[in-house]
Amino acid sequence: MGLNYGDKVWQEMIKDHTGEWGMDINHWDWVPGVGVIAMLEYYEATRRPEVLAYLQDWVARNKAKAAGKTVINSSAPYAIFPALYRITGDAWLKEEAIRIAEWMIHDTPRTREDAFEHTVTEKVEFSEQVWADTIFMAVLFLARTASLVGSRAYAEEALKQVLIHLRLLQDPQTNVLFHGWNCATGDHMSSARWTRANAWIAAGIPMIVQEIATIVEIPTELKERYGRLMSGLLAYQQVDGLWSTVMDQPHFYKEVSGSAGIAYGLLKGMELGLIPRQEETAAAAELVFTAILPYITEEGIVEGVSGGTPVMPTIQAYQDDIPTYPTLYGQGLVLMLLSKVLQKEQVEYA
Template structure:
């Protein structure tokens, strides 16, 4: 695979189309699914599918390709007919894309669902001490726990609905959740984020500096800031956390441009979905002026590394399966590797952002 700097936009678009083609048609079977709702096939409603839908929507917004919009509408219509799963942090993820479709299509049935789910997230979703969104997932309450995944899976949607409905309390909730998660998940030694914190015992579980969990902050923050104009002190704090994280990522980036699934553990395997999300977040942050230009080289090195992990069929290789809260670091090293919707979709986001840099 030739280096990104030699790509032209047509080649990037062609690569994007291959990645999208495989995203739409991923099926289970590569590993034995351990999640109550399958997280490999795009025909289920869970967080990986939600991440995939959002990446497709952003590509539609950039290209105005009507086929992508129609795919998204048909996907939601099928799921609505089937019946939606119970509401939790992870099943909330597809609602972000639905909120954009509701606005664009004017469909009241879409907007009614968005109102219902957003109200649940703000008013009924279980909370930890200090009002953190408890990381309830399908089949697991995780009482008293906050995880770094929550910001991407639920809080972006809460903010989006606050803007759509002119609900200041929803926007305030999104700000508070970002601040509270940083308060309890930041490793002050490195500037990276621990995977989770429990108020029941007050500890960080295995103290895992898990790559994909960190990348939800990197990728999510740049999209959050694109949605909303925050009070300057809040924006400064969130961006200072991003720069602290990015500085450590620069130090820990492997020679081939990848990052290890445990960021500070070179014995753990390198992982493509996190690397793609870091590349997306860093490159977009540089373009937006959130990070200094010096970080562009780090983002492009990661971009090249991810592109080299896209096989000839458009499947993104080297992606770890869904990762629950590990009680030991070895549990993270042992997560199986297989193609996943979020591997395809975070790579898609990265490639879309890359169009601004090639």
């Protein structure tokens, strides 16, 4: 079942969606970045040569568009470079990954707490702001490059960023994450427990740990915080398996991309031993998978995905001002979950 749905979702992602901000894969930013990261996951689950060929072609067609876009949010596409280098041996991929990693280590803007400031390609600044999104959009790439070149400096920076983000964003009362932190004002701004923010870190941390665990020791603090996060998220899962776009507002609309990312994190976290392997946790992830399938149309479009979302001025604004529409990151997070389910099925039936 996962393969059939995965193929539909993937095929929709590679169609010509020119002019659609959410679905146009032929540019260089975080939206297509999440898309190609997910496609790499799909390739690793299926080993379908056409998926790998598409990723190679995508880089060749779009790499020139990366010029002048060296910001945190647009770093996401580089996360596929280490794997593509290992497969193809194309030296440019490795050299470019190192170049961006060096920029990230030495030149990217940081907040007063030494967190990567969440910089974007749009003409807007979020000075001194820390967003959960950064872990997936930038730190995942840094961790993968650390693994590729065996760099302790890159691995230590990736680990440091994960810990800083958890310390600043994790709510001690509920253990889930706030969307962002303003270092200048010392608060979580609107204090929204936004579901997709939690998904970026729920999915991103096990992916990062997988890359750096052989280079640096993973501290107890990270494991404890991640465990508390995932337990906290399960407390907000609704009876149909999904989370609302702001999880502690159950009357807000259900949000598919964040729900998929959390379920991926549950499965990946158990796989790596970051959270205990429990029937209840596996059942919760399975419930998400089942709940999401009706949101995938016959054409492979994933519905129920909230639009691009900065830290909103109020919690209510996440409901009132952010519509749902198809996006590559929605397709991508769902494709990642489908890929993980496929891998799980392959292990069980091997």
